[in-house]
Amino acid sequence: MTKVSLIGCGRWGTFLGWYAANYGKADEVYMYDIPTSPNFLELKNTRRNSYLTLSDNMFLFDNLAKVLENDFVIISIGCQYFRGLCKELAAYNLQGKTFLLAMKGLEEPSGERMLEIMRQEIKQDIHIATLGGPGHVQDYMRGVPSAAVVDSDEEATKHTVIEIMQSSLIRLYYGSDLIGNQIGAALKNVIGLAAGILDGLDWYGLKGALMARAPVEVGRLIKHFGGNPMTAYGLSHLGDYEATLFSKHSHNRMFGEKFARGEAFEKLAEGVPTLKAVKLIADKNNIDMPIAQALYKVIYEKADIKASIKELFERSLKKEF
Numbered sequence: 001m002t003k004v005s006l007i008g009c010g011r012w013g014t015f016l017g018w019y020a021a022n023y024g025k026a027d028e029v030y031m032y033d034i035p036t037s038p039n040f041l042e043l044k045n046t047r048r049n050s051y052l053t054l055s056d057n058m059f060l061f062d063n064l065a066k067v068l069e070n071d072f073v074i075i076s077i078g079c080q081y082f083r084g085l086c087k088e089l090a091a092y093n094l095q096g097k098t099f100l101l102a103m104k105g106l107e108e109p110s111g112e113r114m115l116e117i118m119r120q121e122i123k124q125d126i127h128i129a130t131l132g133g134p135g136h137v138q139d140y141m142r143g144v145p146s147a148a149v150v151d152s153d154e155e156a157t158k159h160t161v162i163e164i165m166q167s168s169l170i171r172l173y174y175g176s177d178l179i180g181n182q183i184g185a186a187l188k189n190v191i192g193l194a195a196g197i198l199d200g201l202d203w204y205g206l207k208g209a210l211m212a213r214a215p216v217e218v219g220r221l222i223k224h225f226g227g228n229p230m231t232a233y234g235l236s237h238l239g240d241y242e243a244t245l246f247s248k249h250s251h252n253r254m255f256g257e258k259f260a261r262g263e264a265f266e267k268l269a270e271g272v273p274t275l276k277a278v279k280l281i282a283d284k285n286n287i288d289m290p291i292a293q294a295l296y297k298v299i300y301e302k303a304d305i306k307a308s309i310k311e312l313f314e315r316s317l318k319k320e321f
Helices: 011-022 038-046 079-089 114-121 155-165 178-201 204-224 229-233 238-246 251-260 271-285 290-300 305-312
Strands: 003-007 028-032 058-061 072-075 098-101 127-132 146-151 170-174
Touching: 003 011, 011 028, 011 038, 011 058, 011 072, 011 155, 038 058, 079 114, 079 271, 098 114, 098 155, 114 127, 114 178, 127 155, 127 178, 146 155, 146 178, 146 238, 155 170, 178 204, 178 229, 178 238, 178 251, 178 271, 178 290, 178 305, 204 229, 204 238, 204 271, 204 290, 238 251, 251 271, 271 290, 290 305
Parallel strands: 003 028, 003 072, 028 058, 072 098, 098 127, 146 170
Antiparallel strands: 127 146
């Protein structure tokens, strides 16, 4: 019997648990979140949230040790809380377990990727993979298929994840650039903020230019960390643009839209803290990232939005490639 565990009962995490139980190979799914989490309490009291109803083979636990009995664990929590979770996990015997990290972001202020954080905090023989690519819960629940990429520094771990999670709803590809896929996925959220700002200004025509130019500077960041810049044009970054730059369901795009209109957005938008991490990395290493720099000025330094965008077009002229 294949048992899968899930840590994090937010929108995406709960869906991945439901997906593993109904489309993947999981016979049972154990789900965990902190007992006071509103998402967890809603599921515990009603066995449903705004998007789905838990199936009979999904079980809720407020005991972390219980979900760690299984050998395959999906983690989907806010990236800025991940190091704290890893410190908790390190107290348990995790030898030989496989972890699938389903979050997209960089830690602020360290600029660390999620997989590297897990390696730093957990000194045990565990197997780690990452998941990236397009897709929103609302679309998946309507049966709209999509694709994603699974990456790891171990081929056997990629195979384990894909064997359990592959289905006709989500076509999974084997990744070949662990660094690039992590950074590409994280920066997709940042570019989603910029797309939302353009929507908020009704400057829709600029989103095409944003889509074309953003992977260029994201590729520079990937290259800095030792990855392949071309990965920015794959599923984890450019492939995820539709789900972020255009979808009404994207929290990052909606944050940007409301920000441009002077309105508050209370839900989690991972691109906001990731943007701060990107700014620190780019400044420290002199990486040319004009879109991210302009976005930082607007969100964190309260610079004029239209003036900041126009400054991008006043930069010295250069060849496209």
